[in-house]
Amino acid sequence: MQKITPWEVEGDIDYSKLVKEFGTSPISDPLLKRIKKHTKDLHFMLTRKIFFSHRDFNWLLDEYEKNNKFFLYTGRAPSGDIHLGHLVPWIFTKWLQDKFNVELLFQFPDEEKVVFKKDLTFEDTEKFTKENMLDIIALGFNPKKTKFIIDTKHANLMYKPAMQVAKKITFSTVKATFGLNNQSNLGQIFYTSMQAVPAFLPSILKKKNIPCLIPLAIDQDAHFRVSRDVIPKLGYYKPAIIHSMFLPSLLGPKGKMSSSSEQDTIYTTDSPSTVESKIKKYAFSGGKPTLEEHRKKGGNPDIDVSFQYLRMLFEPDDKKLSKIYNDYKSGSLLTSELKEILIKKVNTFLKKHQQKRELAKKQVNKFIL
Numbered sequence: 230m231q232k233i234t235p236w237e238v239e240g241d242i243d244y245s246k247l248v249k250e251f252g253t254s255p256i257s258d259p260l261l262k263r264i265k266k267h268t269k270d271l272h273f274m275l276t277r278k279i280f281f282s283h284r285d286f287n288w289l290l291d292e293y294e295k296n297n298k299f300f301l302y303t304g305r306a307p308s309g310d311i312h313l314g315h316l317v318p319w320i321f322t323k324w325l326q327d328k329f330n331v332e333l334l335f336q337f338p339d340e341e342k343v344v345f346k347k348d349l350t351f352e353d354t355e356k357f358t359k360e361n362m363l364d365i366i367a368l369g370f371n372p373k374k375t376k377f378i379i380d381t382k383h384a385n386l387m388y389k390p391a392m393q394v395a396k397k398i399t400f401s402t403v404k405a406t407f408g409l410n411n412q413s414n415l416g417q418i419f420y421t422s423m424q425a426v427p428a429f430l431p432s433i434l435k436k437k438n439i440p441c442l443i444p445l446a447i448d449q450d451a452h453f454r455v456s457r458d459v460i461p462k463l464g465y466y467k468p469a470i471i472h473s474m475f476l477p478s479l480l481g482p483k484g485k486m487s488s489s490s491e492q493d494t495i496y497t498t499d500s501p502s503t504v505e506s507k508i509k510k511y512a513f514s515g516g517k518p519t520l521e522e523h524r525k526k527g528g529n530p531d532i533d534v535s536f537q538y539l540r541m542l543f544e545p546d547d548k549k550l551s552k553i554y555n556d557y558k559s560g561s562l563l564t565s566e567l568k569e570i571l572i573k574k575v576n577t578f579l580k581k582h583q584q585k586r587e588l589a590k591k592q593v594n595k596f597i598l
C-alpha cells in the first residue's frame with residue numbers, strides 16, 4: 230500500500246505506479262537529449278532519473294525555443310529545520326536557474342503548516358521562515374533572479390488571485406484529491422489556492438503570459454493536478470512540472486526522510502560528530518550480518534541507504550559511484566567503509582553550507598519580494 234498526499238507519505242513507494250496513477254509522463258531519453266541541447270551537460274539527478282517524471286516539459290521547451298522564456302517556481306512550508314531530503318529538488322532548481330538563466334519565485338507558505346499541524350503557531354512559522362531562508366540562500370541561488378514570496382506578508386498580492394482559483398475548485402474535488410473530509414478545517418480546504426498563485430503571479434505582475442516550470446518532490450503534485458485545470462480558465466499558461474523522488478529516511482530504503490524523528494534525519498545544521506554518529510548508528514545497511522559472509526557474498530547497494538545518499542546527492546561522478554556500487558556488491562567494500570565515504574562527503578558539504586548559511590544572514594532582505 231502506498232499513500233501519498235502533500236501531508237503524508239506512507240508505505241513502500243512505487244514510482245512507476247505513481248506515474249500511472251497521477252497521469253504524469255516518465256522522463257524519456259529523447260527529452261533528456263532535448264534538454265541537453267540547451268544545457269550542454271545533464272545534471273546527475275536527470276541521468277540517474279532522480280527527477281523521473283514530468284508534465285508538459287516538451288511544451289515548455291517549445292516555448293523556450295520560440296524565445297518565450299519560462300520562470301521557475303518552487304517552495305517550502307516553514308515548519309521545522311531543513312534536512313538533506315529537502316535539498317534534492319532545490320539543488321536541481323539552482324542548476325536549472327543557472328543553465329537556463331531564468332528567474333525563480335520561491336514561496337514560503339507560512340500559513341500552510343499552521344492549519345495542518347495541531348500545535349504549530351504563527352510564531353513558530355515566523356521563526357522557521359527566517360531560518361529556512363538561510364538554507365535556500367546558502368544553496369547559491371542568483372540574488373538578482375530569485376525572489377521569496379511569503380503568504381502572510383504578500384497577502385495583498387496573493388489574495389485576489391487565490392480567490393479566483395478558489396472560485397473554480399469545489400469541496401468535493403479537494404476531498405477527493407487530498408483526502409480531506411467534512412471534519413477538515415477551512416484553512417486546509419482553501420490552502421491549495423494559495424499554492425497555485427505563484428505559478429501565474431509573474432504573468433499578472435508583468436501583464437504578459439510567462440511559462441512556468443515547477444520542480445517538486447512528487448508528493449506536491451496533487452496541488453497542481455487541481456490547479457493546472459483551473460489556471461488556464463483564468464487566462465494563464467498551465468505550469469509545467471518536473472517531479473523528484475524522495476530521499477529515503479536513514480532507517481530504511483523505503484519511505485522518505487522527514488522531520489518527525491530526530492534519529493532518522495540529518496539536518497543542515499548538524500555538527501560533524503552528530504552526522505557521524507547518526508550515520509554509524511542508524512543508516513540502514515545492505516551489508517551481510519557477518520564480515521565473512523559480506524566478503525564472500527557481497528552487499529546489496531540497491532537497498533543500502535548510505536549508497537542511496539551518494540547516488541541521489543553526494544557523488545556526482547558516475548565512474549566513482551559505479552566503482553562503489555560494484556565494490557560493495559562484490560564484498561570488497563565493507564559497510565563501515567561505505568559509511569565512512571558518506572560521512573566524509575556529508576560533512577564536507579555541510580561545512581561549506583553552514584558557512585554560507587552564516588553569510589546569508591546579511592542577504593535575506595535582498596531576496597524578499
Ligand code: TRP
Binds near residue numbers: 305306337445
Ligand atoms: N507545500 C510545500 C511544502 O510543504 C511548499 C510549497 C509551496 C511548494 N509552493 C510549492 C513545494 C511549489 C513545491 C512547489 O513544503
